[in-house]
Amino acid sequence: MDFYAAVLERMAAQHGPLGERLRHALTAVLDSGAIAPGESLPSEREMADELNVSRSTLRQGLKELAQQGIVATRPGAGTVVVGRIPKALSRLSGFTEDMRLRGLEPTSRVLECSIGRIGADAAFRTGLPLGSPILTLVRLRLAGGEAIALERAVVPVEAVGADYDGSGSLYERMDARNARPHRVLQSLSATEADEALAAHLGIRPGAAVLEVAQLGYGQTGTVVEDAMTWYRGDRYKYVGEIRG
Amino acid sequence: MDFYAAVLERMAAQHGPLGERLRHALTAVLDSGAIAPGESLPSEREMADELNVSRSTLRQGLKELAQQGIVATRPGAGTVVVGRIPKALSRLSGFTEDMRLRGLEPTSRVLECSIGRIGADAAFRTGLPLGSPILTLVRLRLAGGEAIALERAVVPVEAVGADYDGSGSLYERMDARNARPHRVLQSLSATEADEALAAHLGIRPGAAVLEVAQLGYGQTGTVVEDAMTWYRGDRYKYVGEIRG
DNA sequence: TAGACAAACTGGTTTAAACCAATAACATAC
DNA sequence: GTATGTTATTGGTTTAAACCAGTTTGTCTA
Numbered sequence: 001m002d003f004y005a006a007v008l009e010r011m012a013a014q015h016g017p018l019g020e021r022l023r024h025a026l027t028a029v030l031d032s033g034a035i036a037p038g039e040s041l042p043s044e045r046e047m048a049d050e051l052n053v054s055r056s057t058l059r060q061g062l063k064e065l066a067q068q069g070i071v072a073t074r075p076g077a078g079t080v081v082v083g084r085i086p087k088a089l090s091r092l093s094g095f096t097e098d099m100r101l102r103g104l105e106p107t108s109r110v111l112e113c114s115i116g117r118i119g120a121d122a123a124f125r126t127g128l129p130l131g132s133p134i135l136t137l138v139r140l141r142l143a144g145g146e147a148i149a150l151e152r153a154v155v156p157v158e159a160v161g162a163d164y165d166g167s168g169s170l171y172e173r174m175d176a177r178n179a180r181p182h183r184v185l186q187s188l189s190a191t192e193a194d195e196a197l198a199a200h201l202g203i204r205p206g207a208a209v210l211e212v213a214q215l216g217y218g219q220t221g222t223v224v225e226d227a228m229t230w231y232r233g234d235r236y237k238y239v240g241e242i243r244g
Numbered sequence: 245m246d247f248y249a250a251v252l253e254r255m256a257a258q259h260g261p262l263g264e265r266l267r268h269a270l271t272a273v274l275d276s277g278a279i280a281p282g283e284s285l286p287s288e289r290e291m292a293d294e295l296n297v298s299r300s301t302l303r304q305g306l307k308e309l310a311q312q313g314i315v316a317t318r319p320g321a322g323t324v325v326v327g328r329i330p331k332a333l334s335r336l337s338g339f340t341e342d343m344r345l346r347g348l349e350p351t352s353r354v355l356e357c358s359i360g361r362i363g364a365d366a367a368f369r370t371g372l373p374l375g376s377p378i379l380t381l382v383r384l385r386l387a388g389g390e391a392i393a394l395e396r397a398v399v400p401v402e403a404v405g406a407d408y409d410g411s412g413s414l415y416e417r418m419d420a421r422n423a424r425p426h427r428v429l430q431s432l433s434a435t436e437a438d439e440a441l442a443a444h445l446g447i448r449p450g451a452a453v454l455e456v457a458q459l460g461y462g463q464t465g466t467v468v469e470d471a472m473t474w475y476r477g478d479r480y481k482y483v484g485e486i487r488g
Numbered sequence: 489t490a491g492a493c494a495a496a497c498t499g500g501t502t503t504a505a506a507c508c509a510a511t512a513a514c515a516t517a518c
Numbered sequence: 519g520t521a522t523g524t525t526a527t528t529g530g531t532t533t534a535a536a537c538c539a540g541t542t543t544g545t546c547t548a
Contacts, residue, residue, distance in 0.1 A: 017530080017531060017532090018531075018532070019531070019532080020531095037464075037465060038464065043497075043498060043499085044498080044499065045497090045498085045499095053532090053533095054532060054533045054534070055533090055534090056531095056532070056533065056534085057531080057532060057533080059499085059500085060531095060532095062499095069426065069427050069461070069465070072463050072464065073498095073499065073500090074498085074499080074540095074541085075498070075499045075500065075539075075540055075541080076497085076498050076499065076500095076539070076540035076541035076542080077498065077499080077540085077541055077542080078497095078498060078499075078541090079498090079499080080464070082463070082464060082465035083371075083464065083465030083466060084465065127327070182313070183313050183485065184485065185483070185484075185485050186483070186484050186485070187481050187482065187483050187484075188432055188454065188481065188482040188483075188484070189454060189477055189480065189481045189482065190434035190435075190452040190453055190454040190455075190475070190477030191434075191452050191477055191478075192451070192452045192477075206450070207436070208434040208435050208436045208452040208453070208477070209434055209452070210432065210433060210434040210454075211434075217313070219316050219326075220282070220316060220324070220326060220327065221281060221313070221316075221326035221327030222327060231434070233433055233434030233435055233436075233452070234435075236433065237431050237432065237433045238431065238432040238433065239429070239430065239431045239432075240429075240430050240431075240432070240484060241427065241428065241429050241430070261500080261501060261502090262501075262502070263501070263502080264501095287527075287528060287529080288528075288529065289527090289528085289529095297502090297503095298502060298503045298504070299503090299504090300501095300502070300503065300504085301501080301502060301503080303529085303530085304501095304502095306529095317528095317529060317530090318510090318511080318528090318529075319509070319510050319511075319528070319529045319530060320509070320510030320511030320512075320527080320528050320529065320530095321510080321511055321512075321527095321528065321529080322511090322527095322528060322529075323528090323529075
């Protein structure tokens with residue numbers, strides 16, 4: 001199958017803006033290995049012509065592919081396909097989706113789910129007005145019937161609704177109210193489990209746990225999630241990716 | 245000071261492509277709080293006119309600001325300034341730059357620096373050809389005179405040069421040879437220090453340590469760094485950011 | 489054969505001009 | 519007073535055209 005033909009076919013099979021279809025088609029075709037890593041793509045002018053797209057639109061798509069690390073552009077020379085790099089799970093997907101991707105069925109046991117007013121420490125950390133109505137959610141997270149983590153999340157009530165009972169995915173719930181975090185700041189460190197935590201996770205007191213503090217920001221820059229999670233060090237690995 | 249005047253002034257004070265100057269100027273002026281968070285920017289057409297820039301160029305800049313979370317665009321409505329979100333240190337900056345940013349002078353004690361051929365396990369992990377010449381570097385990382393981490397890095401010899409003795413920043417060295425990683429995959433978990441590690445870090449055996457496995461990919465998608473680092477859990481926090 | 493040079497080609501930048509779709513503001517009718 | 523359309527405005531998409539600055543490549547010379 002010809003490269004151009006493959007791209008054109010996939011483009012025709014989709015809806016939406018031209019540039020978006022182009023981008024998806026290019027990603028898919030390159031992912032299928034139509035052009036070997038290290039090989040060059042045709043020149044922008046030629047591709048634009050063959051794909052019946054303006055160079056501007058083509059370049060927009062190539063720019064995104066370059067940002068994703070699929071191709072690399074070298075001024076004056078050309079655009080080359082980069083070797084496959086394994087995909088990383090980002091924590092932004094949340095525990096529920098994370099575990100499903102690993103083939104485990106995630107469950108939760110709600111230990112606390114209460115509505116109150118935000119205290120001074122959390123207000124300082126999040127920048128929310130002192131006394132704002134918040135929902136505090138403490139959950140034991142399990143996968144395959146085994147306790148993996150203990151999570152303590154504080155969320156503004158309006159981001160999740162006053163009727164939330166803690167069951168189901170917090171992120172999916174926030175999604176429905178258009179309040180899912182767009183950016184997340186995380187701080188990870190290793191600590192030792194105290195008596196209470198060890199009892200919940202079924203591990204020995206003093207065993208290593210991965211402590212993840214997380215601040216989620218919504219579209220407007222306000223904090224929509226302030227969470228702390230303790231993962232069993234022997235059962236959980238955090239995988240992330242950094243681009244530079 | 246007028247918003248437009250401030251942007252124009254900063255634009256004039258720089259060199260380089262118009263779009264780049266525009267972007268930097270906008271970032272700087274917005275960072276200085278010229279427009280309060282929540283407030284709207286002027287419309288794209290007006291700004292382009294006032295700043296003597298085409299709307300295309302202006303939009304390119306705004307797109308980047310939006311990706312960085314400085315502004316948020318809403319079709320039909322306008323572009324609003326987002327509240328400040330704290331900056332995250334990314335591990336891509338490397339231990340040396342990381343510690344300098346925190347005001348500590350980083351030092352290293354080289355425990356091993358040898359050239360050999362890659363073994364089966366590392367070859368599988370990195371995808372490098374079996375038997376490739378590699379440099380193995382084991383360093384104790386200190387900040388402010390205190391041991392913070394033990395690092396074991398495996399790097400292709402051509403990425404760093406056969407004459408590297410382990411002193412100085414590995415990333416700066418790779419930079420000079422244009423082999424700095426562009427993307428990094430990391431896997432973090434919490435473990436307990438064994439006898440040897442505890443002795444190196446000056447902690448109690450069994451104490452919690454943050455174990456970071458890291459694969460760095462160069463521009464062409466080949467692995468240029470395969471490292472494992474153990475950080476003292478009580479002295480190091482890993483801060484990262486995720487966009488979605 | 490080795491080097492110097494020029495021409496062709498590559499991606500990068502910038503502009504102007506249309507048009508679309510979603511929103512906000514306003515005027516109108518009930 | 520409220521509901522309903524209409525209209526102007528906003529960001530989003532797409533195109534075509536020109537020019538710049540590097541990289542190849544090929545040719546021509548010493």
